[in-house]
Amino acid sequence: MNHILSVFFICVLFNQCVSGQPASKDVTKLIIEAKRLDGLLWYKKAEMLYQKLEKTNKIEAQVAAARFYIKYREQYKDNQARAYAILAQAKAAGSLEAKFVLSDISADFTKPLPFIKNAAEQGLPEAQTRWAMFALLVKKDTSEYIKWQKLASINGDGEAKYNLGAAYLSGLGVNKNLDSTTSLWKAAANLDEARAYSSLCSLYGDAKNVKYNLDSAIYWYEESVRVINQKELNRDSNSDEYLAHLYLKKGLLDKAIKYFTYAYQPVS
Numbered sequence: 001m002n003h004i005l006s007v008f009f010i011c012v013l014f015n016q017c018v019s020g021q022p023a024s025k026d027v028t029k030l031i032i033e034a035k036r037l038d039g040l041l042w043y044k045k046a047e048m049l050y051q052k053l054e055k056t057n058k059i060e061a062q063v064a065a066a067r068f069y070i071k072y073r074e075q076y077k078d079n080q081a082r083a084y085a086i087l088a089q090a091k092a093a094g095s096l097e098a099k100f101v102l103s104d105i106s107a108d109f110t111k112p113l114p115f116i117k118n119a120a121e122q123g124l125p126e127a128q129t130r131w132a133m134f135a136l137l138v139k140k141d142t143s144e145y146i147k148w149q150k151l152a153s154i155n156g157d158g159e160a161k162y163n164l165g166a167a168y169l170s171g172l173g174v175n176k177n178l179d180s181t182t183s184l185w186k187a188a189a190n191l192d193e194a195r196a197y198s199s200l201c202s203l204y205g206d207a208k209n210v211k212y213n214l215d216s217a218i219y220w221y222e223e224s225v226r227v228i229n230q231k232e233l234n235r236d237s238n239s240d241e242y243l244a245h246l247y248l249k250k251g252l253l254d255k256a257i258k259y260f261t262y263a264y265q266p267v268s
Contacts, residue, residue: 027058034064038192043072054086062086063098070101096124120148128152129160142173153184158191162199178211189223197224201239205246218246238263 034049046068054065066083069076076083090098096119116134119127132148135141146167152160165184168177182203188196201224203209205217221243244259 027053027056027061031061031064034068038068043075059090059093059095060097063090063095063101066090066098067101096122096127100124100127120151123151123155125152125155125157125160128155129157129163132160132163146173156191158188158193158196161185161188161191162193162196165196165199182211189220201242205242214246214250218243218250221246 030049030053034046034053037043037046037049050065050068053061056062063086066086069079069083073080084102087098087102091102096115099115100119116127117131120131128148129152132145132152135144135148146164149160149164149167153164161184165181165188166172167174168180168184170176182200185196185200185203189200197220200220201217203211204213204220206212221239225239225243240259241263244256244263247253247256247259
């Protein structure tokens, strides 16, 4: 049923884009749906929506499309020049997001560009997460770190949700709260934050942990294996082996053998 509704929603938005320029609220819905499809690894469906977004006259829609092409640059080599041109035009028009992407600052937290805090204050989630890391690693200010991670998390940033969950686990700048950790990591996983999958596996799979739950551990390991296999096109033997051991603990011998076989089969 959810799949049918999703297809219907895509068709409605698709027709709006074809028939004319969609309203701003429809563009926002279209961007959210495109990102959701991308996160679910439905690249072709996501591509269809991003192509329509590129053709709108809305800067945020064009930037979203450009970022999709750059994210999958190997698959969209012919789109790279156009993607960067879109970002350059958007930057000239005052887009903080475009300026952020073009700055390529991901490698160095110690030298934040002057506009990043301004972008964070104006609500750009990625800038908020970046400024939070600068606060922690350079300024050594845990309260400011938590402040910006919370803001980015509220604004839907998966990395921020994961980082905030880790803070609640360790007590970094906040009181330890395992329920908050679990909730935030699940939310991060739903936003395709890869680290959240493995962390949830460890959280539920550790017999010494109060959250120990074999069924939940198996679920998150299965999700982790699915995402790794689909994204990297290679099986992760460590995850396969650990999943096999979990199935043994549950007494599910057939599934255990299946994943042990995956774990120890020769790499082609």
